[in-house]
Every structure is written in C-alpha cells, then in structure tokens.
Amino acid sequence: MLHSALSLSKNSLTTLCYDYAVWDDLVEYVHNPTDEFVQSNMPDNAFEAANIDAVLLTDLNNQLVWEYQHESLLNSRQSLINLITQGSTGLVNILPSSAEIALQKVSSRSGYLVLDGQLIYYSNTTILPSTATGEIVGSLTMIRLLDKALVNDISRYSLVSFSITPAFKTSNEIDDFFSLKLIDSISPSHSWLISNAFDNQAVQVTLKHKKTSLPQLDWIAVISLVLAAILIISLSMMMLSRWLISPLIRFNQSINDSSSDGLMSKITSHHLIDEIESMSYSFNQLLLKFNAQQNYLETLTVQDALTGITNRRGLETFAKDIMLRWHTEQKGFSTMMIDIDHFKAFNDQYGHLAGDNALVAVATSLAEQVAGYDALVARFGGEEFCIIFAESDSGTILKIAENICKAIEQLHIPNKVGNRHWVTVSIGGVVVNTLVADAAKYHFSDVLQQADEQLYLAKLAGRNTVKLQLFAPIKNH
C-alpha cells in the first residue's frame, strides 16, 4: 500500500509536469509572459487540487519566469528558488543540462530531495512545442511535499508504521523501493532506498511493525471467550430442548398414554412447534379413523351380518353375565331356542334369497316381541334363534313364547307345506329359577341343551308350538 501510495504520488506529478511542459501556449508564455495566461491556465486552486505544492517556470538562463507555492512551502520559498535556479545542488541536477538542451528533445528529471529538513519529490521537464521536438525554451518544475501529513495519512491504512528519511546510497545492501522485492523473512523493521536518478542521494523508507498490531494472546480474554461460548451453547441446547425435544417427549408420552388402556384417546395438541402441532393433528385424525374402524370391527364380531341382531359370540358374552348373576346373586333367567319350521321347504320353493329375507323378517319380529323385556335376541345359527331373558317366571315366559309364535305366523310369509300356509316357528324353552342346587356347577351349554330338547319336543308336537320346562338338575354332572 505504501508502495502504491508513493508511486501514485510520484507518477501523477511526473505526468502532469510533462503535460504542461509540452504545450505550445506555455512556450508562447515563456517568450511573452502575461497575467491573463496565468489567470486562465495556471490558477492556484488547480495546483492545490492536484496536491502540487510548488511550480517553478524557468527560462534557458535558469531565470525564474513564473512561480507558485502552496502555503506549506512558503517559508522555504527562497531555498526552493535557490535549489532550482542554481541548476545544481552540487549533488543533483534538477534543470536540464546543456547537453540535453542541445539535443532539442523533451527530457525530464525527477527524484527525492531534502529541502529545509522536509522531504520533497520534484519533477522537471523541458518546455518545448507540442510535437515534442523543436526549440526548448526553458523547463517546468513541479514539487510535491512528502510531509508528515502524507506519511500519517498512509500510515493510517497500514498495519505497520513507516518513516521516510534522507539517506545516501552507500551500499547495495538495501533494496530499491520500487524493485517490488518481496519480504522473505519477518524482522522488526524493513528498509528500502528510493534513489535519485542522477546521483547517490536517496531517501530511506523504513517499515516498523507496530507492537500493538502484533496479535497478543490475552489469556483472560481467551478464557472469557471459551466460557461465553460454553454458556451460549448450553443455553442454546436448553432452548433447543425446550422448544424441540420436550414437545417431542410430550408427544411421545401422549401416544404412550393414549394406547396404554387399549383405548386410544386424543393427544393433547397446542404444541409450540408447528410441525409437532401438525403431527399431533394428523395423529388424532388417524386415531379417529382407527377408533371408528375399531368400533365397526367390534360390532361386526358380535353382530349377525344378515339380520343385524346379535350373533352367537354376542349371545355367549351375554350368557356369561347371566350365568354369573345366577351363580353369585341367585337371579334366575330363561332361555328360548326358536327354529323356523320347514325352512328347507321354504328355500326350495322361493329360493335362497327369499329365505334370507324371511330370516331378516323373523329376526326383526323377535326383537319387537321382546322389546319391553330385559332380554337379548340372537341368531344362533342357520334358521335357529335364541333368546335369553333376565326373567324366571314360567307363566310370563310361556306367554311371551306363545305370542312369538303367533306374531311370526301373522307375518304371513308364505310357506306352503301340507295344510300350512305361512312361515312359523317352534320354541323350546327353559326357565332357570333361583332354587337350583349347586347352580355354580352348571354351564350355559347345559341350559341350551335342555332348551334344545324342548325344541325337539315342539317339533314332534307338530311345530308352530311352544314346549317349556324348568331347568332340571343333571345327575352325576
């Protein structure tokens, strides 16, 4: 950066000086100086804007034709004029030599000099017509002060501090500043020489690493940083746990809770994280469907698909409860086996589909007949039905059974067999009262067996009739 800054400072001055010097109007001005030309072509603010601190126009006799000094160089005005007009400092030729003038070609000189303790960069170019060949009329010198301000300005943007000091090029040990040689080893300071083009006068540029710019390992800061990082990570994890993991745990808990009792219940929603809320919603929707299907399946397992009344499995569950009440609470009950008469003949006459419809009609009628009682009607299988009553009054049961026979016949479902016209049923019933000894040793199958025996008797008795008995204790059971 320092290199670029100095190069920029140097090159821009040289270019500007050359542009002015090879200018026909300036040639004319040297011959015939007028204030008008200066006012319109060389105003002070133009040089100030270009950071030019002094301009000196000299003729071939080294006499000053025109001059400009910025206030920063006003105190050194006389030293500057002496330096330029004498043509040589003894060490440096600033103005063109007679040999150069003899060639009548544009020539220029530039370099660093020390003026009253201040470092300046100068650029001098012969003044001649714009063709760059012709009669030389003098030379133009432009000065830029490399004062502290410039050094400080550059230093502000640099990690290193540097100084520019006058020096003499006494050995080749120090590299030329503009050689762009890279630093191959780190040392506290590095120096380069900027040489004058004409002799061994030079300036030395020295870079020094600012102590403060070197990275210092501050252990307290490092430990604080590590502790802060640990704290931030811990807090982040706690937040993560709070916002993400705990809702997931709650979600999982909800699932576990909901399935622990075999019956799935809804998961509590209102989670803070959208995805979990949405998962919870979806899960609940799934549960609703699942529960609906489960209910449907449970219904199917106890419901007869054709008639819609309870099937044999449902009957057995009900029978278990009835038997338990009989065994433990001595509450009596009754059971009826009901079989459609000559149903084979019906199927043969009207077809199986009509048979199915007849079965539905009989089942519906049976359900209607027992609707006012604590009873369960079930399809036992085929064209056979079973009714269990939580009732053990023989008179009542007989009445109900007879009513059932009448009701079925009055359905007037045609079934012509012999002198019969309608579908009828035969009923075998058993009344199990509370007085049976050793009730606990009997099963529902024992009751059914006796009901079946009564049904058989009813069939023998000509059908469309009821046979009923009290439950008979079985010997050697």
Ligand SMILES: Nc1nc2c(ncn2[C@@H]2O[C@H](COP(=O)(O)OP(=O)(O)OP(=O)(O)O)[C@@H](O)[C@H]2O)c(=O)[nH]1
């Ligand atoms: N349509 C239909 N018929 C059935 C169904 N289940 C059983 N059956 C019929 O019911 C008839 C029962 O005939 P059987 O056991 O010989 O007795 P039945 O003809 O009713 O004569 P009895 O019982 O002696 O009066 C058979 O023809 C079976 O095919 C069913 O779900 N639908």
